[in-house]
Amino acid sequence: MTSRKEVADLAQVSEATVSRVLNNVGSxxxxxxxxxxxxxxxxxxxxxxLARSLAMNRSGNIGVILPYVPKVNLFSTYFFSEILSxxxxxxxxxxxxxxxxFRSDDDELxxxxxxxxxKVDALIxxxxxxxxxxxxxxxxxxxxxxxxxxINQHYEGENxxxxxxxxxxxxxxAVTHLIQQGYKNIAFINGPISYSNSRDRLEGYxxxxxxxxxxxxxxxxxxxxxxxxxGYKIASAIxxxxxxxxxxxxxxxxxAIGLQQGLREFGVSWDQLPGIIGYDDSDSAELTAPSLSSxxxxxxxxxxxxxxxxxxxxxxxxxxxxxxxxxxxxxxLIVRESSIMPTQRRN
Amino acid sequence: MTSRKEVADLAQVSEATVSRVLNNVGSxxxxxxxxxxxxxxxxxxxxxxLARSLAMNRSGNIGVILPYVPKVNLFSTYFFSEILSxxxxxxxxxxxxxxxxFRSDDDELxxxxxxxxxKVDALIxxxxxxxxxxxxxxxxxxxxxxxxxxINQHYEGENxxxxxxxxxxxxxxAVTHLIQQGYKNIAFINGPISYSNSRDRLEGYxxxxxxxxxxxxxxxxxxxxxxxxxGYKIASAIxxxxxxxxxxxxxxxxxAIGLQQGLREFGVSWDQLPGIIGYDDSDSAELTAPSLSSxxxxxxxxxxxxxxxxxxxxxxxxxxxxxxxxxxxxxxLIVRESSIMPTQRRN
Numbered sequence: 039m040t041s042r043k044e045v046a047d048l049a050q051v052s053e054a055t056v057s058r059v060l061n062n063v064g065s066x067x068x069x070x071x072x073x074x075x076x077x078x079x080x081x082x083x084x085x086x087x088l089a090r091s092l093a094m095n096r097s098g099n100i101g102v103i104l105p106y107v108p109k110v111n112l113f114s115t116y117f118f119s120e121i122l123s124x125x126x127x128x129x130x131x132x133x134x135x136x137x138x139x140f141r142s143d144d145d146e147l148x149x150x151x152x153x154x155x156x157k158v159d160a161l162i163x164x165x166x167x168x169x170x171x172x173x174x175x176x177x178x179x180x181x182x183x184x185x186x187x188x189i190n191q192h193y194e195g196e197n198x199x200x201x202x203x204x205x206x207x208x209x210x211x212a213v214t215h216l217i218q219q220g221y222k223n224i225a226f227i228n229g230p231i232s233y234s235n236s237r238d239r240l241e242g243y244x245x246x247x248x249x250x251x252x253x254x255x256x257x258x259x260x261x262x263x264x265x266x267x268x269g270y271k272i273a274s275a276i277x278x279x280x281x282x283x284x285x286x287x288x289x290x291x292x293x294a295i296g297l298q299q300g301l302r303e304f305g306v307s308w309d310q311l312p313g314i315i316g317y318d319d320s321d322s323a324e325l326t327a328p329s330l331s332s333x334x335x336x337x338x339x340x341x342x343x344x345x346x347x348x349x350x351x352x353x354x355x356x357x358x359x360x361x362x363x364x365x366x367x368x369x370x371l372i373v374r375e376s377s378i379m380p381t382q383r384r385n
Numbered sequence: 386m387t388s389r390k391e392v393a394d395l396a397q398v399s400e401a402t403v404s405r406v407l408n409n410v411g412s413x414x415x416x417x418x419x420x421x422x423x424x425x426x427x428x429x430x431x432x433x434x435l436a437r438s439l440a441m442n443r444s445g446n447i448g449v450i451l452p453y454v455p456k457v458n459l460f461s462t463y464f465f466s467e468i469l470s471x472x473x474x475x476x477x478x479x480x481x482x483x484x485x486x487f488r489s490d491d492d493e494l495x496x497x498x499x500x501x502x503x504k505v506d507a508l509i510x511x512x513x514x515x516x517x518x519x520x521x522x523x524x525x526x527x528x529x530x531x532x533x534x535x536i537n538q539h540y541e542g543e544n545x546x547x548x549x550x551x552x553x554x555x556x557x558x559a560v561t562h563l564i565q566q567g568y569k570n571i572a573f574i575n576g577p578i579s580y581s582n583s584r585d586r587l588e589g590y591x592x593x594x595x596x597x598x599x600x601x602x603x604x605x606x607x608x609x610x611x612x613x614x615x616g617y618k619i620a621s622a623i624x625x626x627x628x629x630x631x632x633x634x635x636x637x638x639x640x641a642i643g644l645q646q647g648l649r650e651f652g653v654s655w656d657q658l659p660g661i662i663g664y665d666d667s668d669s670a671e672l673t674a675p676s677l678s679s680x681x682x683x684x685x686x687x688x689x690x691x692x693x694x695x696x697x698x699x700x701x702x703x704x705x706x707x708x709x710x711x712x713x714x715x716x717x718l719i720v721r722e723s724s725i726m727p728t729q730r731r732n
Contacts, residue, residue: 098504106473108474111466111470111685112470113466113467113469113470113473114463114467114470118460119461119466120460120461122460123458123459123460123461126451126453126459126460127453130453130487135484135485136484136485136487137483138473138482138484140476140483295672321669322668322669322672325642325669325672325673
């Protein structure tokens with residue numbers, strides 16, 4: 039590999055001069071500059087990105103924190119794959135590379151260190167939960183005025199920058215649609231309550247029932263973990279309750295598809311299936327039978343906006359109190375076959 | 386931010402000593418070591434990852450080259466999402482972070498520079514094509530003995546390290562299965578021929594026909610681009626050919642699903658659909674109706690093996706001629722409903 043010394047020798051200048059020219063630091067005779075650049079080109083010399091970054095104080099990387107679960111194919115889940123596509127696309131527009139940082143629950147959480155050691159210039163946190171350790175790590179970033187934001191998670195009472203979606207409204211509209219179809223006993227399969235979007239959906243579900251004079255029954259609340267398997271397992275409990283349940287609102291499409299599969303295996307026929315609405319509007323929603331009504335969330339745009347909002351602030355490199363952002367993108371109910379009363383479905 | 390000087394002052398040693406202790410370089414009295422570490426902890430001092438990497442000559446990043454196509458959600462395609470999950474999981478086991486590098490066709494290709502500027506310690510190239518610019522960039526890495534490998538792409542006559550799958554055999558078995566079902570006029574929708582896996586599949590298709598005494602007809606060869614839309618478009622041409630085609634082998638599931646959808650829109654009923662086999666065995670394969678027979682490719686394991694084979698060589702940091710690896714993982718035919726003769730399908 040070519041060294042700085044070889045460039046200095048060829049250009050007949052000192053090594054320090056080579057550095058100063060290539061890092062564009064200090065003033066210099068035009069002639070010297072040209073000599074150094076010509077020599078560097080001739081020898082195919084690239085100053086180390088690390089050395090250059092040290093001089094510039096930048097890594098050129100945007101970091102993304104992702105939850106790590108062994109053997110779970112994170113990129114295969116619609117939620118993460120869409121958000122990452124949006125983040126990747128916007129990063130590239132800004133000339134930034136994407137540094138993926140996987141963390142598991144038992145890792146020590148020190149987001150600050152990523153900035154202190156200059157691994158990243160900005161940080162996006164995905165899949166964060168409402169627990170003390172997480173909040174502590176985020177507060178510290180905030181205190182240090184770091185450039186970071188959350189996607190799809192809101193912390194009540196904190197001033198973190200966030201890109202979120204209108205999950206209360208999305209859920210309200212989904213459940214209202216089921217009520218308008220004539221369903222009266224609407225169960226709800228929620229995700230873990232440590233996510234703000236789970237609490238948002240619960241709120242939307244409850245409000246819709248209340249506004250239409252329906253009772254909120256704790257026996258109709260089920261808890262899954264967003265996996266297809268968890269929806270599949272809950273099918274058994276829902277099947278046992280017979281006509282105490284005539285429709286189900288489900289917190290993501292994967293669980294809804296698991297529920298459909300489970301019920302089918304109990305021998306529930308097409309025209310006996312409860313009305314079902316999923317959430318996310320993933321690719322699979324139109325592939326299942328009956329095709330799955332769902333709530334569309336603009337995950338791709340959420341990822342894109344996160345990057346744009348962070349990197350547009352980069353000259354300052356910090357996010358001060360008055361500068362933090364909180365953006366909610368709109369959700370949209372997509373009605374397909376699964377939420378229509380069986381008598382009115384085309385077969 | 387705490388500086389090295391403050392740590393040195395607190396520990397009452399020189400700045401150089403602080404560096405030597407924290408970078409674990411040279412010998413040192415135990416007492417001095419403890420003093421420095423205690424002071425660094427107390428002051429919450431982390432030596433810059435960049436500075437440390439410069440000392441160690443490492444970035445701690447494994448790079449992944451990905452093709453960039455605007456508005457295509459790369460992470461949502463089964464192929465990339467599975468491989469990246471495998472790469473991500475293995476990188477984490479090695480304590481490495483994942484640097485994603487998006488390149489589009491009109492980017493200047495200089496993989497070498499990523500090593501020269503120390504952005505990465507090892508490189509995995511995904512979705513590379515058989516063109517001169519690509520080969521030139523890879524040859525240069527090879528000449529420089531860089532630590533890199535390809536996944537799912539083979540360059541004839543080159544000694545690049547590769548993790549591939551048995552695509553000739555996988556295709557041969559798929560087409561043989563169709564023949565054994567009684568299909569005689571088997572069309573083939575291939576992907577772009579600039580990928581070695583496309584050429585492999587063509588070879589498997591042709592060999593299977595030959596071995597069973599069937600004619601290879603150029604009129605039965607179709608070309609898609611791996612998108613659902615391209616399969617959907619080809620449905621029209623295949624529909625027009627009527628019973629000149631009774632089965633179709635398709636190079637990935639997305640195109641196969643597009644083909645199913647297209648044929649259905651032409652009013653082709655369940656029992657008139659040609660026999661169809663997809664490729665990849667993606668999540669969607671079991672969701673379509675009829676469920677899609679497909680060839681399973683262990684993409685996740687391919688990603689994992691790539692990382693393991695590269696990083697296990699890291700102490701040397703190079704891949705010499707005798708050291709390069711070429712691994713082919715097995716494919717497997719998964720028979721579902723779409724490839725079964727309609728008379729024998731359960732309905």
